[in-house]
Amino acid sequence: MKAERRRKLSEWLVTLPSFLWLLLLFLVPTALVFAIMFKPATPYGGIGEGWTLATLRTLGNPNYPAIVARTLWLSVAATALCILLATPMGYYMARVSPARRRLVLLLVILPFWTSFLVRIFAWKVLLHPEGMLKHGLVLLGLIAPETSLLYNAYAVLLVMVYTELPFAILPIYAASEKFDFRLIEAAKDLGATSFLAFRKIFLPGIRVGLLTAFLMVFIPSLGSYVIPDIVGGPTSEMIGNKIAQRTFVDRNLPHAAGLSALLTVAVLIPMVAITALRRKESPKDALREEGV
Amino acid sequence: MRKILAAETSGSGVRKRRTQRPVSEFLVFEDVSKHYGAVKAVDHVSLTVKQGEFFSLLGPSGCGKTTLLRILAGFEQPDTGRVLLGGEDVTDLPPYERKVNTIFQSYALFPHLSVWDNIAFGLKVAKRPKREIKDEVARMLTLIQMEDQAWKKPDQISGGQKQRVAIARALVNKPRVLLLDEPLAALDLKLRQRMLIELDLIHDEVGITFLYVTHDQGEAMSLSDRIAVMKLGKIEQLGTPAEIYEAPRSSFVAAFIGDTNFFDGTVAEPLEKNSVLDGFLSVAVDKDYSRLKIEDFPDLECFNDKQIKEGEHVFLSIRPEKLRISRERPEPGPHLNVIEGRVEDVIYLGSQTKYWVRTGDYRISVIRQHSRFLLDEKPIRWGERVWVSWHADDGFMLEKYSEQDENLIQLPPEEVGETTESNQILVRAPAAGAVPAGAAGR
Ligand SMILES: Nc1ncnc2c1ncn2[C@@H]1O[C@H](COP(=O)(O)OP(=O)(O)OP(=O)(O)O)[C@@H](O)[C@H]1O
Ligand SMILES: [Mg+2]
Numbered sequence: 081m082k083a084e085r086r087r088k089l090s091e092w093l094v095t096l097p098s099f100l101w102l103l104l105l106f107l108v109p110t111a112l113v114f115a116i117m118f119k120p121a122t123p124y125g126g127i128g129e130g131w132t133l134a135t136l137r138t139l140g141n142p143n144y145p146a147i148v149a150r151t152l153w154l155s156v157a158a159t160a161l162c163i164l165l166a167t168p169m170g171y172y173m174a175r176v177s178p179a180r181r182r183l184v185l186l187l188v189i190l191p192f193w194t195s196f197l198v199r200i201f202a203w204k205v206l207l208h209p210e211g212m213l214k215h216g217l218v219l220l221g222l223i224a225p226e227t228s229l230l231y232n233a234y235a236v237l238l239v240m241v242y243t244e245l246p247f248a249i250l251p252i253y254a255a256s257e258k259f260d261f262r263l264i265e266a267a268k269d270l271g272a273t274s275f276l277a278f279r280k281i282f283l284p285g286i287r288v289g290l291l292t293a294f295l296m297v298f299i300p301s302l303g304s305y306v307i308p309d310i311v312g313g314p315t316s317e318m319i320g321n322k323i324a325q326r327t328f329v330d331r332n333l334p335h336a337a338g339l340s341a342l343l344t345v346a347v348l349i350p351m352v353a354i355t356a357l358r359r360k361e362s363p364k365d366a367l368r369e370e371g372v
Numbered sequence: 373m374r375k376i377l378a379a380e381t382s383g384s385g386v387r388k389r390r391t392q393r394p395v396s397e398f399l400v401f402e403d404v405s406k407h408y409g410a411v412k413a414v415d416h417v418s419l420t421v422k423q424g425e426f427f428s429l430l431g432p433s434g435c436g437k438t439t440l441l442r443i444l445a446g447f448e449q450p451d452t453g454r455v456l457l458g459g460e461d462v463t464d465l466p467p468y469e470r471k472v473n474t475i476f477q478s479y480a481l482f483p484h485l486s487v488w489d490n491i492a493f494g495l496k497v498a499k500r501p502k503r504e505i506k507d508e509v510a511r512m513l514t515l516i517q518m519e520d521q522a523w524k525k526p527d528q529i530s531g532g533q534k535q536r537v538a539i540a541r542a543l544v545n546k547p548r549v550l551l552l553d554e555p556l557a558a559l560d561l562k563l564r565q566r567m568l569i570e571l572d573l574i575h576d577e578v579g580i581t582f583l584y585v586t587h588d589q590g591e592a593m594s595l596s597d598r599i600a601v602m603k604l605g606k607i608e609q610l611g612t613p614a615e616i617y618e619a620p621r622s623s624f625v626a627a628f629i630g631d632t633n634f635f636d637g638t639v640a641e642p643l644e645k646n647s648v649l650d651g652f653l654s655v656a657v658d659k660d661y662s663r664l665k666i667e668d669f670p671d672l673e674c675f676n677d678k679q680i681k682e683g684e685h686v687f688l689s690i691r692p693e694k695l696r697i698s699r700e701r702p703e704p705g706p707h708l709n710v711i712e713g714r715v716e717d718v719i720y721l722g723s724q725t726k727y728w729v730r731t732g733d734y735r736i737s738v739i740r741q742h743s744r745f746l747l748d749e750k751p752i753r754w755g756e757r758v759w760v761s762w763h764a765d766d767g768f769m770l771e772k773y774s775e776q777d778e779n780l781i782q783l784p785p786e787e788v789g790e791t792t793e794s795n796q797i798l799v800r801a802p803a804a805g806a807v808p809a810g811a812a813g814r
Contacts, residue, residue, distance in 0.1 A: 260480070263480050263482060265447055266480035266482070267493070268447075268467040268468050269445055270473065271468045271494050272493075280493075281482055
């Protein structure tokens with residue numbers, strides 16, 4: 081019994097740092113956000129005394145469902161496009177010669193060496209109504225002169241995919257590199273075409289990388305506000321813009337907190353769902369956790 | 373059980389295109405070559421495998437066995453030549469259109485699928501009806517005796533079980549040829565011996581053609597109907613295990629398959645044949661036998677079926693069990709060679725005794741079977757002077773063994789350790805014993 085208790089204690093000590101980290105940097109701030117939501121706002125941008133449901137009521141504003149829906153579809157679309165582009169890329173990177181692989185890897189992380197804001201402004205220049213891209217497309221007759229490449233949801237989506245693509249490529253590449261490509265040969269040997277082998281053997285083989293890529297792209301996408309702010313317009317606002325607006329323009333912190341809480345809930349739902357799914361997928365690990 | 377795979381494959385176009393060819397030419401490699409950069413992995417190989425045969429490709433590491441197998445499976449495109457399967461040219465078919473299945477050295481089981489799903493994979497891909505898939509997989513699970521493990525994942529079963537699943541996964545598709553690339557190499561000795569027996573049983577049971585790749589001559593000898601010994605991308609010799617063991621065509625084959633003694637010699641004149649014809653004694657030249665001069669030895673006689681000319685330098689190869697050892701000089705007889713030596717080492721192995729006999733520069737390995745053990749018999753001991761004799765038919769004159777061959781036959785150390793002395797027929801000679809002590813120094 082004593083040994084058992086000592087084992088429990090040491091286990092507890094080992095997990096303590098990560099627990100503290102989680103507590104201080106995740107649980108406490110989240111709790112604060114949720115708490116502030118129920119505080120009244122002061123006219124000078126502070127937080128008043130007492131508790132109120134006023135903020136909760138304003139969240140019922142019919143504008144918000146549209147913005148939440150847009151945030152969700154932009155995030156889902158950006159995530160889907162990133163994974164769609166990153167999967168063949170990861171496959172390719174895992175298969176090329178090491179020298180070529182290093183080069184490609186360098187190219188993938190190269191954008192990180194430039195400021196995020198600079199890169200977005202570069203897109204703004206590129207897509208500008210007087211920009212080269214626009215003129216070129218008009219000259220080729222691909223778009224009408226009055227169409228705007230900027231200030232719409234598609235511009236936001238494009239730049240989101242651009243900025244988040246490396247975060248999808250890296251985990252998918254890491255998983256592909258560990259993948260045993262002899263399995264593809266085995267599948268073809270058993271009669272599968274290249275496409276079928278890719279779908280039935282390769283994709284399940286890198287599913288951890290795919291899940292990581294999903295989380296790495298989807299969650300930041302939900303919270304993005306700089307991109308819609310710079311290349312988007314009033315019709316492509318995301319919930320992040322609203323939070324920023326409430327904080328910096330209206331100086332209504334409880335309202336901003338309410339929107340943040342809404343976003344947090346939206347982020348937590350897919351995370352919990354995926355964690356549950358992963359748990360179900362590997363019953364062996366679950367058994368191990370139960371000490372079997 | 374034989375029924376399992378006896379039924380012809382149905383519904384595939386392959387069947388219609390099949391022209392009637394004699395079954396003896398079931399699988400044909402025609403002048404197949406493949407090179408990687410400067411390396412000739414497969415060098416103009418022509419080979420015919422019969423239907424239902426257990427055929428082995430045997431050779432040292434890097435001789436092109438896997439490459440040849442991959443060409444048949446469709447993973448490599450040959451530079452020259454073509455591959456025919458059941459009379460149909462399959463050279464340009466992609467892997468998934470060939471009715472061959474491979475058992476990979478690494479097994480390559482799909483880690484995210486259960487044993488059941490692994491076995492069902494080929495059938496599912498072929499879009500076979502659900503009921504049929506269920507029945508076939510169940511039948512395979514019975515064959516490999518793993519009915520109760522069907523829902524385990526590959527990382528939850530043992531090496532031997534993985535091996536069996538890999539076999540079932542390939543066999544369930546009823547391939548026309550089953551390709552096995554060193555399927556037992558990853559198993560330990562005990563398990564390997566058991567799997568050898570199982571493979572043999574499965575081959576008997578399903579009756580399909582097995583093309584087996586190995587660098588372990590013991591495996592090849594015990595399983596195969598025929599063996600092709602490969603060296604540097606070429607087939608060195610092709611024949612039944614007994615043919616290859618008893619009549620090696622080159623010193624490389626002699627040393628690679630089993631244990632042998634080599635003597636460095638020069639061919640001298642053919643023997644005279646004395647025969648009594650109509651009462652007259654006639655002396656004729658007998659081309660079948662030649663005299664052989666070996667330094668320090670009396671003149672020897674040797675069977676010369678290849679008509680090697682006088683004056684040629686050769687290696688005389690004699691298997692240790694073909695040599696007889698005795699204290700007294702044996703009675704001279706027709707075509708009997710006798711040399712004298714001193715026992716340097718005696719290794720008692722239960723069923724047999726191995727002697728190392730020193731004669732001049734040579735250390736000769738002699739095996740003596742214990743057919744009868746007499747308690748009062750005085751066994752030959754270390755240091756005794758003895759006579760070693762053999763019949764001229766038991767020696768083979770082979771072309772000289774090159775330095776390159778010697779490197780090929782040298783095994784990585786861990787594999788030498790796996791062969792056992794008592795398993796004599798399957799043991800490759802430790803290089804020091806097989807090569808004449810003098811040959812290296814000369
Ligand atoms: N993909 C490849 N690229 C370059 N060279 C290769 C490739 N595959 C095989 N080779 C070379 O071709 C030769 C034959 O290789 P192969 O794999 O067929 O040998 P093997 O007889 O199967 O040997 P082992 O017993 O070690 O498996 C070797 O020299 C090898 O280095
Ligand atoms: Mg090989």
